[in-house]
Amino acid sequence: MKTFAEFDLEPKVLQAITELGFEEATPIQEQSLPIALSGSDMIGQAQTGTGKTAAFGIPLITKIPREEEKIVALIMTPTRELAIQVAEEIGKLSRFKGLRSLPIYGGQDIGRQIRGLKKKPQIIIGTPGRLLDHINRKTIRLDDVKTVVLDEADEMLDMGFMEDIQSILKLVPEERQTMLFSATMPPNIQRLAQQFLKNPQHVSVIPKQVSAPLIDQAYIEVPERQKFEALSRLIDMESPDLAIVFGRTKRRVDELSEALQKRGYSADGLHGDLSQNQRDAVMRKFRDGSIDVLVATDVAARGLDVSGVSHVINFDLPQDPESYVHRIGRTGRAGKEGTAWSFVTPREIDHLRLIERVTRHRITRKPLPTMAEAIEGKQRITAERLLDMVENGELNEYKGIAIQLLEQYDSVQLLSAAMKLLTGEKKDSDIQLTPEEPIRVKRRGGKNDIRSSGRKPNGGYGGSRGGYSGNREGGSGGYRGGNREGGSRSGYGSNYGGGSSSGGYKGNRDNAGSRSGDRKPSRPAGERRPAAKSDDSYDI
Numbered sequence: 444m445k446t447f448a449e450f451d452l453e454p455k456v457l458q459a460i461t462e463l464g465f466e467e468a469t470p471i472q473e474q475s476l477p478i479a480l481s482g483s484d485m486i487g488q489a490q491t492g493t494g495k496t497a498a499f500g501i502p503l504i505t506k507i508p509r510e511e512e513k514i515v516a517l518i519m520t521p522t523r524e525l526a527i528q529v530a531e532e533i534g535k536l537s538r539f540k541g542l543r544s545l546p547i548y549g550g551q552d553i554g555r556q557i558r559g560l561k562k563k564p565q566i567i568i569g570t571p572g573r574l575l576d577h578i579n580r581k582t583i584r585l586d587d588v589k590t591v592v593l594d595e596a597d598e599m600l601d602m603g604f605m606e607d608i609q610s611i612l613k614l615v616p617e618e619r620q621t622m623l624f625s626a627t628m629p630p631n632i633q634r635l636a637q638q639f640l641k642n643p644q645h646v647s648v649i650p651k652q653v654s655a656p657l658i659d660q661a662y663i664e665v666p667e668r669q670k671f672e673a674l675s676r677l678i679d680m681e682s683p684d685l686a687i688v689f690g691r692t693k694r695r696v697d698e699l700s701e702a703l704q705k706r707g708y709s710a711d712g713l714h715g716d717l718s719q720n721q722r723d724a725v726m727r728k729f730r731d732g733s734i735d736v737l738v739a740t741d742v743a744a745r746g747l748d749v750s751g752v753s754h755v756i757n758f759d760l761p762q763d764p765e766s767y768v769h770r771i772g773r774t775g776r777a778g779k780e781g782t783a784w785s786f787v788t789p790r791e792i793d794h795l796r797l798i799e800r801v802t803r804h805r806i807t808r809k810p811l812p813t814m815a816e817a818i819e820g821k822q823r824i825t826a827e828r829l830l831d832m833v834e835n836g837e838l839n840e841y842k843g844i845a846i847q848l849l850e851q852y853d854s855v856q857l858l859s860a861a862m863k864l865l866t867g868e869k870k871d872s873d874i875q876l877t878p879e880e881p882i883r884v885k886r887r888g889g890k891n892d893i894r895s896s897g898r899k900p901n902g903g904y905g906g907s908r909g910g911y912s913g914n915r916e917g918g919s920g921g922y923r924g925g926n927r928e929g930g931s932r933s934g935y936g937s938n939y940g941g942g943s944s945s946g947g948y949k950g951n952r953d954n955a956g957s958r959s960g961d962r963k964p965s966r967p968a969g970e971r972r973p974a975a976k977s978d979d980s981y982d983i
């Protein structure tokens with residue numbers, strides 16, 4: 444691996460990289476830097492947590508002249524939290540160089556953003572809806588933009604941001620560099636690439652499996668009504684440092700975080716119906732460790748980088764395999780190990796198999812943790828806390844009473860009682876969650892079957908299926924707004940690295956094109972979505 448000093452970077456950028464503690468470039472950085480610095484368009488794919496942000500951030504920052512006073516770089520992300528996070532990282536990387544960057548996202552006071560824009564940032568990191576608001580108000584002009592990055596490009600397309608992105612990119616001069624990054628590049632990304640990129644170079648550092656290698660993946664088969672008990676036992680048994688629990692719907696997330704709190708866990712929920720202040724507060728608490736379980740919809744699935752996340756738990760299976768890859772990728776980042784658990788109801792086993800095929804990774808089946816394992820896990824943590832106190836605590840004030848107690852009682856008895864108190868008994872609160880429908884996989888063949896593209900079964904994801912239809916109709920709480928009719932996703936598989944690999948993206952255009960029209964009900968030209976939702980076009 445190369446060190447950053449081996450690239451053609453200016454000293455101030457190198458200094459910022461060193462300050463961030465990066466020593467060697469990750470493979471995606473090593474491969475992207477020369478291409479991105481050369482000004483060529485590119486598509487970059489690499490596993491979750493492998494430094495894609497810096498892979499586009501470093502060259503982007505390098506190329507901006509210090510004295511620039513106009514917006515010359517635009518980074519788009521699918522969610523607000525990600526815009527904030529990417530802006531932070533860009534801010535850190537450009538600190539010594541003295542560039543100005545600004546996140547622009549829905550839910551934040553627009554006046555504040557306008558004040559920020561008056562400081563003439565060179566780099567804008569935004570979500571599409573709010574960006575369009577500013578463009579319409581003429582508070583943002585894109586006439587001088589030279590570099591555009593779509594982070595989580597496939598998600599941007601999938602969420603139905605296509606029209607917004609088109610409108611935005613129409614306003615950026617043709618003479619520009621455009622880069623797409625994501626850990627997953629389903630075939631339909633080709634559509635986006637064809638429209639917006641010029642002779643893009645493909646960088647793909649996806650080895651055999653698309654999910655990150657340092658994540659231990661397991662599933663538990665559990666009926667819907669036992670999921671909550673399974674979750675609390677699992678948390679007790681595993682005692683995660685920080686955990687993210689994914690639920691399918693906003694209602695699910697609300698019910699689950701409340702239920703966890705009732706049981707005495709330090710948990711909170713994140714989803715798109717909360718106010719931005721609430722969302723910010725929850726993220727802050729999770730980042731600083733004042734809560735240790737974040738319960739979230741897929742709004743937290745993409746890009747979020749919180750150090751210390753040791754566990755991801757799919758309380759509900761995600762709708763599609765990409766989402767699985769991104770969700771579990773919240774752990775096992777930057778060379779650290781992580782553990783991912785998924786709860787699968789008996790009717791969802793097929794869906795799990797689909798995820799395994801697409802991700803080319805076998806997920807190990809594990810039994811439901813027993814009560815004894817849960818108790819043992821809790822006792823272990825209590826013992827650790829106790830020993831930590833023995834070694835580091837200021838205990839003098841307690842020694843007198845300890846000696847007295849030891850004169851009267853057996854030491855084992857005493858210590859057991861203290862441990863029992865510390866461990867805390869599970870409150871037997873009655874937890875009732877509204878059941879969710881199982882996720883279904885629909886198979887189909889015919890012209891949409893990826894095999895018809897001549898691919899060998901093991902060339903793609905090995906499969907006996909061709910595309911699948913999600914079950915996204917609103918109903919039970921609306922995964923992404925219920926505006927995704929089944930079938931809107933095109934066939935998977937042509938681009939999960941591995942066999943097909945030399946970095947190339949080999950999309951199956953028939954597939955992508957044939958269903959392009961039904962991705963989302965399109966708004967009539969010019970019609971904006973309601974302001975309140977302006978950049979949460981998807982409902983998670």
Ligand SMILES: Nc1ncnc2c1ncn2[C@@H]1O[C@H](COP(=O)(O)OP(=O)(O)OP(=O)(O)O)[C@@H](O)[C@H]1O
Nearest residue numbers: 465467468469491492493494495496626746748777
């Ligand atoms: N060269 C490096 N050396 C050490 N750590 C790094 C390096 N590059 C990035 N990191 C750190 O790795 C973590 C993951 O980076 P980043 O969020 O960019 O990953 P990503 O590839 O974009 O993941 P995702 O697909 O989930 O968005 C961050 O904490 C980042 O600071």
Ligand SMILES: [Mg+2]
Nearest residue numbers: 495496594746
């Ligand atoms: Mg990222």
